[in-house]
Amino acid sequence: MIALFTLLAHTTTLTSSMSESATAAFDLRFDLSVGYSLATLEGSETLVGEHEPFSSRPRLEGTLGLETGWLRIAADGRLSDERVYAGSVGAELGRVARVDLEASRSLHRLDHDPLGYLGFAGVAGLDVLDRDPGRAYSVERGRLGPSLRVDLPAVGPVSDLRLSARYHSETREGHEQARTITHCGSCHVEAATRPIDQLTQELTIGLEGRVSGRLGLAAELSARALDERGRAPELLEAFEPPLLANLISVRGRLPFGVTNDNQRTRVLTRASYRGPAGVDAGLTYQWARAQSSESGLAATSQLFGARLSVRPSATLQAKAHYRLEDTRSVVPAAVDRFNHGAGLDADLGLGRFLRLSGGYAFQRLTRDNVLLFRRSGDTAAGQLFIDERGRQSEARNEMRLNASVWHPAHLRGRIGYRLVLLDGPLSTLARQTSFAPSSGSRPHPDTLGILPSLSSVPSHLHELSLDVGGTVARELAVHPRYLLRASGGSTSERDGVDQALGGVVTWTPTSWLGAAGSCQFLRNRIRTRLYYGQVGGLTSSDGFVDVDEVSYLGFAHAGMISAWILPIDRLTLRGEASWVRGASEFTSSGQSEPDVGALSAIGADLRRAQLSIEGRATANLAIGAVGNFSQVLDLPTRRRDGRAVSFWVYLRLLEVGSP
Amino acid sequence: MQPSLERTDPDRFRRLLALGTLLTISACAGVMSEDSRFAGPASIPGASRVGDVACESCHPAESAAFGQTAHARVSSNRLVDGERCESCHGEGSRHVQLQGRRDQIRRFGASTEPAAIEAPIAIVGYRDLEPFARSRASGFCLDCHSGAALFEWPASGHERAGLSCVDCHDPMRPATKLLRAPVTELCASCHSEIRAKLQLPSHHPVEEGRVRCVDCHDPHGSSIAALVRAPSSLELCLGCHSEKAGPFLFEHPPVTESCALCHEPHGTVSDFLTREPDPFLCLGCHAGHQGPLSPLTDVLLNASKRATFLSRCTACHSSIHGTDLASPSGHGRFTR
Numbered sequence: 003m004i005a006l007f008t009l010l011a012h013t014t015t016l017t018s019s020m021s022e023s024a025t026a027a028f029d030l031r032f033d034l035s036v037g038y039s040l041a042t043l044e045g046s047e048t049l050v051g052e053h054e055p056f057s058s059r060p061r062l063e064g065t066l067g068l069e070t071g072w073l074r075i076a077a078d079g080r081l082s083d084e085r086v087y088a089g090s091v092g093a094e095l096g097r098v099a100r101v102d103l104e105a106s107r108s109l110h111r112l113d114h115d116p117l118g119y120l121g122f123a124g125v126a127g128l129d130v131l132d133r134d135p136g137r138a139y140s141v142e143r144g145r146l147g148p149s150l151r152v153d154l155p156a157v158g159p160v161s162d163l164r165l166s167a168r169y170h171s172e173t174r175e176g177h178e179q180a181r182t183i184t185h186c187g188s189c190h191v192e193a194a195t196r197p198i199d200q201l202t203q204e205l206t207i208g209l210e211g212r213v214s215g216r217l218g219l220a221a222e223l224s225a226r227a228l229d230e231r232g233r234a235p236e237l238l239e240a241f242e243p244p245l246l247a248n249l250i251s252v253r254g255r256l257p258f259g260v261t262n263d264n265q266r267t268r269v270l271t272r273a274s275y276r277g278p279a280g281v282d283a284g285l286t287y288q289w290a291r292a293q294s295s296e297s298g299l300a301a302t303s304q305l306f307g308a309r310l311s312v313r314p315s316a317t318l319q320a321k322a323h324y325r326l327e328d329t330r331s332v333v334p335a336a337v338d339r340f341n342h343g344a345g346l347d348a349d350l351g352l353g354r355f356l357r358l359s360g361g362y363a364f365q366r367l368t369r370d371n372v373l374l375f376r377r378s379g380d381t382a383a384g385q386l387f388i389d390e391r392g393r394q395s396e397a398r399n400e401m402r403l404n405a406s407v408w409h410p411a412h413l414r415g416r417i418g419y420r421l422v423l424l425d426g427p428l429s430t431l432a433r434q435t436s437f438a439p440s441s442g443s444r445p446h447p448d449t450l451g452i453l454p455s456l457s458s459v460p461s462h463l464h465e466l467s468l469d470v471g472g473t474v475a476r477e478l479a480v481h482p483r484y485l486l487r488a489s490g491g492s493t494s495e496r497d498g499v500d501q502a503l504g505g506v507v508t509w510t511p512t513s514w515l516g517a518a519g520s521c522q523f524l525r526n527r528i529r530t531r532l533y534y535g536q537v538g539g540l541t542s543s544d545g546f547v548d549v550d551e552v553s554y555l556g557f558a559h560a561g562m563i564s565a566w567i568l569p570i571d572r573l574t575l576r577g578e579a580s581w582v583r584g585a586s587e588f589t590s591s592g593q594s595e596p597d598v599g600a601l602s603a604i605g606a607d608l609r610r611a612q613l614s615i616e617g618r619a620t621a622n623l624a625i626g627a628v629g630n631f632s633q634v635l636d637l638p639t640r641r642r643d644g645r646a647v648s649f650w651v652y653l654r655l656l657e658v659g660s661p
Numbered sequence: 662m663q664p665s666l667e668r669t670d671p672d673r674f675r676r677l678l679a680l681g682t683l684l685t686i687s688a689c690a691g692v693m694s695e696d697s698r699f700a701g702p703a704s705i706p707g708a709s710r711v712g713d714v715a716c717e718s719c720h721p722a723e724s725a726a727f728g729q730t731a732h733a734r735v736s737s738n739r740l741v742d743g744e745r746c747e748s749c750h751g752e753g754s755r756h757v758q759l760q761g762r763r764d765q766i767r768r769f770g771a772s773t774e775p776a777a778i779e780a781p782i783a784i785v786g787y788r789d790l791e792p793f794a795r796s797r798a799s800g801f802c803l804d805c806h807s808g809a810a811l812f813e814w815p816a817s818g819h820e821r822a823g824l825s826c827v828d829c830h831d832p833m834r835p836a837t838k839l840l841r842a843p844v845t846e847l848c849a850s851c852h853s854e855i856r857a858k859l860q861l862p863s864h865h866p867v868e869e870g871r872v873r874c875v876d877c878h879d880p881h882g883s884s885i886a887a888l889v890r891a892p893s894s895l896e897l898c899l900g901c902h903s904e905k906a907g908p909f910l911f912e913h914p915p916v917t918e919s920c921a922l923c924h925e926p927h928g929t930v931s932d933f934l935t936r937e938p939d940p941f942l943c944l945g946c947h948a949g950h951q952g953p954l955s956p957l958t959d960v961l962l963n964a965s966k967r968a969t970f971l972s973r974c975t976a977c978h979s980s981i982h983g984t985d986l987a988s989p990s991g992h993g994r995f996t997r
């Protein structure tokens with residue numbers, strides 16, 4: 003354990019005071035805590051502790067630093083379980099070479115879907131088969147990453163030469179639930195346990211330098227490979243009823259989905275020029291190729307970016323950028339992409355306390371080989387569908403305005419507005435909202451069957467942001483924030499409003515007492531009159547029905563508060579608590595839950611608290627305890643899904659430095 | 662609405678030409694003006710250097726803290742041994758003579774017009790910088806910190822928002838990377854709504870300490886939005902989730918474009934970080950199943966298919982990120 007701990011580190015500063023730096027030959031600093039952790043758990047481990055080991059066992063954490071003039075070693079880490087640890091160790095030799103090693107292992111508990119909500123469960127002959135009911139799934143992720151950095155001496159006009167190499171290895175081991183469909187494609191779902199045993203390795207080599215102090219150059223070559231060592235489960239009992247064998251076309255064994263090995267190679271080059279008068283320019287070019295080694299499929303992409311900023315005066319700055327992305331694939335039926343765009347920004351200072359900025363950007367996104375329409379084919383000839391493929395293109399115009407105000411004593415604030423207009427919108431506007439995409443279903447109905455084509459989205463988006471920070475009194479600071487995104491468009495008759503309101507308050511009346519609190523309200527609502535195929539199908543099985551109003555509402559509020567007090571010298575008390583409620587609900591023309599599905603309303607109520615106490619016995623020795631509580635309630639049922647309580651009692655040894 | 666089939670905009674080249682002309686004019690104007698971006702602290706009129714020892718006599722705590730920082734160990738043209746304090750704060754003799762009068766400490770980058778100078782300058786301070794002085798302060802740091810990691814700072818969202826290096830880093834603080842606070846707390850001090858999302862039922866384990874903000878975002882700049890630490894957001898996600906990289910024989914188009922089309926990476930109410938719960942997320946783009954599948958299934962399933970088809974699409978379409986295996990019908994419907 004100790005040997006492992008010494009590997010855990012991170013880069014921190016380790017030296018004696020400035021006046022001593024010239025003479026200090028040896029400096030050792032450490033801060034180690036060792037103790038025992040107790041944990042109790044009721045209910046679902048996955049819900050109450052998705053990433054926590056919840057085991058009662060010894061625990062160790064801390065930092066360690068050593069400096070001997072030309073050599074500096076720094077380490078820190080924590081070990082709470084054989085499955086959960088993290089840390090790194092770094093050594094620097096004379097500020098010329100630096101070697102780092104990071105290692106971590108973490109636990110991620112995975113969901114086991116009981117599939118009980120599938121409506122056909124229990125219907126004779128049609129079933130859901132879970133081969134491992136009740137099994138707990140998890141994956142352990144281990145990371146190992148050594149890196150090397152060497153600063154080379156200047157060569158002629160080339161200075162700041164730096165050679166770097168990084169290796170990154172990541173393992174994923176465990177089991178997950180795999181699902182697949184058998185038989186006619188919509189009535190039989192089988193779930194089985196799939197082992198996970200993946201190894202991802204990546205090697206990156208980089209070189210950078212500066213020419214004549216003004217021009218910076220950097221190049222990077224990286225290669226990544228995924229090796230899937232797990233074996234996907236297979237269906238061993240194919241369903242082939244003699245009477246319906248022609249209707250239900252099942253042949254032999256069928257595997258669950260597999261993860262194929264893949265490789266990726268990337269070359270990235272960058273240049274930066276800093277000229278006089280604040281002229282700053284940059285160029286980026288990247289070539290990358292991804293390949294699936296088992297199928298031989300490949301995709302090649304290129305990226306080019308350029309930017310320029312100038313400062314004609316002390317209070318005016320202008321910036322421009324251009325970006326191009328081109329992705330070509332040899333995968334049959336895959337979408338090729340060509341995106342490019344340019345923009346211009348300007349910042350202007352008005353007086354000492356006000357700064358205005360504005361910008362405009364244009365972007366065009368083009369997709370080739372997109373499935374535009376699917377029609378019924380000649381089934382007698384074995385052609386179920388006829389696909390029409392072609393090009394889709396979206397033009398995006400974006401304008402933004404910002405104003406920043408500042409006062410030396412009390413105020414620092416910013417207000418911003420952004421408008422995005424789309425011509426021929428694709429689904430990319432989804433990225434603009436925080437909770438839910440403002441994309442919408444395609445107005446039906448010229449397509450039969452399953453429709454795998456992307457659809458239209460709102461044609462415009464407004465965004466308003468307000469961010470103010472200030473000191474109300476000497477001991478009280480507030481920082482409220484408000485963010486509003488609203489999207490809509492007459493084409494889709496769809497609008498979405500996404501809001502975030504919150505703030506942070508800190509109160510430090512004395513040197514021995516302080517508190518901080520934050521609260522956020524997040525709300526996202528989408529309303530639409532668009533046709534939702536499935537919802538319409540529910541109300542009329544022989545036609546397509548417009549729904550008067552389909553709405554989605556997601557909301558969350560999160561509150562956190564923390565406080566600390568030093569009632570007497572050498573004693574510290576800290577407390578933290580958080581309460582988070584989040585839910586989302588889907589409604590359709592006032593229909594009840596059975597009509598729109600059992601999963602139409604989901605949510606959770608999470609409550610956590612932590613209390614800690616630490617007392618210093620001497621300057622180098624402290625003893626402390628930490629208690630944690632967490633609870634998860636399901637919403638809207640308010641069923642308690644899990645509760646956990648844990649304590650950690652520790653002894654802390656610390657040495658802040660020696661002359 | 663039919664999407665446009667035009668690949669190029671006929672006005673594109675005219676717009677680019679106008680843009681280029683404007684930039685060229687601006688660049689020329691900039692070359693002719695003062696080199697304000699990389700200006701260091703103004704020289705203190707009539708003052709001379711007194712050395713670090715003199716500073717330490719009145720500021721012992723600051724000197725001790727500074728002594729444990731990387732800046733205390735580096736020697737360069739700017740950071741001269743024995744005169745490190747004055748390398749950034751200007752010559753200190755007048756500050757010593759005036760016994761540190763606070764009203765004669767001028768903020769770095771404050772307006773230099775005579776009318777704007779409130780009092781004679783004795784020393785340069787870095788607290789509560791004026792809006793434009795903030796970017797100039799960053800330029801001062803960039804004089805030495807010129808590595809590739811900072812190439813994109815001048816075009817970063819943080820710089821555009823008026824932030825400077827000293828908003829997150831304290832050159833006097835003996836902490837990792839001179840940070841003013843642990844990185845997650847530091848980011849959350851401004852991005853409080855993001856921290857709220859990280860508390861939601863489905864979230865990346867940032868609060869648990871497994872992932873840090875800076876694992877995905879580069880606060881010093883990026884070539885794309887949101888300070889993403891990769892040339893594209895897709896590459897960033899696939900760096901850890903390489904099993905979804907493909908390329909697959911049957912691709913789900915948004916997966917090859919941006920994970921953020923379906924996922925909110927910080928946190929959501931619904932499972933798997935999806936922006937909306939399944940199936941409503943899927944219904945945002947797909948019409949889904951409608952009408953009877955066949956007369957037989959219609960008779961058998963009409964009552965139960967509602968719950969089935971309005972449950973999770975991914976219960977059946979489980980390989981939604983792409984697959985090389987065809988569905989039983991022979992099409993790529995991501996069912997295995």
